[in-house]
Amino acid sequence: MNSVHIPNELKELLNESNVQVQLSVPQLVEKILSRKEGTLTSTGAVRVSTGKYTGRSPEDKFTVLEESTKDKIAWGSLNQPISQETFDHLYNKVLEYLKQQEEVYVFKGFAGADKKSQLPIQVINEFAWHNLFAHQLFIRPSEDELLTHEAEFTVISAPNFKADPAVDGTNSETFIIISFERRVVLIGGTEYAGEMKKSIFSVMNYLLPENNIFSMHCSANVGIEGDVALFFGLSGTGKTTLSADPNRRLIGDDEHGWSSNGVFNIEGGCYAKCINLSREKEPQIFDAIRFGTVLENVVINQESRIPDYDDETLTENTRAAYPMEAIDNIVQPSIAGHPNTIVFLTADAFGVLPPIAKLTREQAMYHFLSGFTSKLAGTERGITSPQATFSTCFGAPFLPLPATRYAEMLGEKILEHNVNVFLVNTGWTGGEYGVGNRMKLSYTRAMVQAALEGELNHVETVEDTFFGLNIPLHIAGVPDEVLQPMKTWADPNAYEKKAKELAEQFRENFKKFANVAVEIEEKGGPIV
Numbered sequence: 001m002n003s004v005h006i007p008n009e010l011k012e013l014l015n016e017s018n019v020q021v022q023l024s025v026p027q028l029v030e031k032i033l034s035r036k037e038g039t040l041t042s043t044g045a046v047r048v049s050t051g052k053y054t055g056r057s058p059e060d061k062f063t064v065l066e067e068s069t070k071d072k073i074a075w076g077s078l079n080q081p082i083s084q085e086t087f088d089h090l091y092n093k094v095l096e097y098l099k100q101q102e103e104v105y106v107f108k109g110f111a112g113a114d115k116k117s118q119l120p121i122q123v124i125n126e127f128a129w130h131n132l133f134a135h136q137l138f139i140r141p142s143e144d145e146l147l148t149h150e151a152e153f154t155v156i157s158a159p160n161f162k163a164d165p166a167v168d169g170t171n172s173e174t175f176i177i178i179s180f181e182r183r184v185v186l187i188g189g190t191e192y193a194g195e196m197k198k199s200i201f202s203v204m205n206y207l208l209p210e211n212n213i214f215s216m217h218c219s220a221n222v223g224i225e226g227d228v229a230l231f232f233g234l235s236g237t238g239k240t241t242l243s244a245d246p247n248r249r250l251i252g253d254d255e256h257g258w259s260s261n262g263v264f265n266i267e268g269g270c271y272a273k274c275i276n277l278s279r280e281k282e283p284q285i286f287d288a289i290r291f292g293t294v295l296e297n298v299v300i301n302q303e304s305r306i307p308d309y310d311d312e313t314l315t316e317n318t319r320a321a322y323p324m325e326a327i328d329n330i331v332q333p334s335i336a337g338h339p340n341t342i343v344f345l346t347a348d349a350f351g352v353l354p355p356i357a358k359l360t361r362e363q364a365m366y367h368f369l370s371g372f373t374s375k376l377a378g379t380e381r382g383i384t385s386p387q388a389t390f391s392t393c394f395g396a397p398f399l400p401l402p403a404t405r406y407a408e409m410l411g412e413k414i415l416e417h418n419v420n421v422f423l424v425n426t427g428w429t430g431g432e433y434g435v436g437n438r439m440k441l442s443y444t445r446a447m448v449q450a451a452l453e454g455e456l457n458h459v460e461t462v463e464d465t466f467f468g469l470n471i472p473l474h475i476a477g478v479p480d481e482v483l484q485p486m487k488t489w490a491d492p493n494a495y496e497k498k499a500k501e502l503a504e505q506f507r508e509n510f511k512k513f514a515n516v517a518v519e520i521e522e523k524g525g526p527i528v
Contacts, residue, residue: 105131111153
């Protein structure tokens with residue numbers, strides 16, 4: 001990445017006497033407790049509350065409309081433009097606000113484990129616990145690296161600074177604004193720490209493709225023989241469960257880049273969901289929650305300080321932020337070779353898609369652009385039956401460039417490295433939600449293992465009638481009839497009707513790529 005000139009007004013803030021730079025984990029924990037920002041739990045983790053914002057605020061996220069970016073960014077509801085004047089006005093107000101605070105905390109580190117494309121960053125925080133979060137989630141520098149560290153992007157987070165929409169040009173009191181020319185992310189009005197993590201991911205999703213590096217919202221692991229696997233999937237599809245394999249080492253759980261050298265983790269930590277967490281189900285995450293971990297919105301017993309991971313009083317989106325080193329089975333540094341296998345995970349509540357299918361290059365690009373899974377009845381108000389939901393490239397809110405740019409990079413990588421791509425449905429079989437049953441995890445694990453070990457590369461397959469997917473006829477440990485969805489339904493006509501419905505929803509969603517991905521749809525989309 002290129003060096004950058006730090007503006008004088010930012011230098012002024014960093015030279016103020018209230019600024020605390022690169023505090024250690026114990027020092028930050030002491031600050032958090034003395035400032036009453038959080039509570040120490042029985043595990044040694046710090047428990048904090050994020051107030052009324054317990055998740056991201058996508059409607060409050062903006063990108064500055066600048067000369068260098070105006071023709072590159074895919075402007076719209078996910079990449080809302082804001083003027084340079086509006087940004088500068090708010091930027092100066094926030095800097096003045098931080099100068100007035102008793103203490104301000106600065107973390108210096110990196111995004112991207114590959115030194116050749118690493119982005120040096122600094123994070124400036126009003127809250128000590130936000131700075132601890134940054135320390136755990138981003139890549140921590142060595143003592144030598146710290147001596148020569150020059151930030152090329154700065155995150156400024158002031159949760160207690162509330163914008164006035166009428167004066168400040170925002171949509172609400174909350175704002176998350178990225179300026180690529182100023183090399184600054186400005187956050188205010190929200191205590192949800194995930195905004196810092198995802199804003200830097202958005203930045204990397206702009207910068208990495210500029211250097212011909214494919215940026216990806218996925219988890220990654222590596223086998224004993226060095227074979228690399230990527231897992232893409234939206235919430236509830238089993239991405240964390242399936243990528244946390246005791247027989248494979250974790251490269252990272254959420255954000256990666258794929259360069260000419262191979263795959264690397266963008267982060268230095270994990271931001272794991274912990275609703276209904278137990279040692280039995282997810283031992284790696286459970287045991288990582290110890291001293292230095294930040295627990296967001298987890299309800300704890302006020303006397304014993306024991307976390308109750310089943311309590312969703314504050315939110316279902318409870319989180320644990322901890323460094324990669326808190327997990328035993330990891331790759332250090334978080335770098336590996338080129339992927340051998342890519343797995344797209346979906347939880348199809350319509351019971352239509354096969355539990356596993358091998359994709360052609362065009363099908364891979366089509367399903368990548370579609371990013372399909374299902375919302376279930378009861379997960380949101382007003383949803384009484386399963387609904388198809390699509391998130392482009394499995395990470396639409398974090399993609400500044402046109403989606404087809406990322407899909408084309410995926411297609412190039414598949415071709416160049418002869419990667420096997422599989423669509424895995426962890427959803428329903430034998431009927432839609434409410435009629436059929438969720439796919440057995442043991443079956444899914446057997447299918448994924450067969451895919452990763454290359455056992456499905458040359459097996460006999462049958463083509464799915466509706467989506468043109470190649471379904472293996474036999475996989476060890478999985479009954480043959482489970483592999484073909486129509487055979488699991490009591491009424492084949494009902495299956496056909498539901499399959500046509502879902503195919504039509506795929507088509508309807510893909511209309512947004514009309515004229516820009518015609519060949520991908522023709523060769524990779526539904527065939528009915």
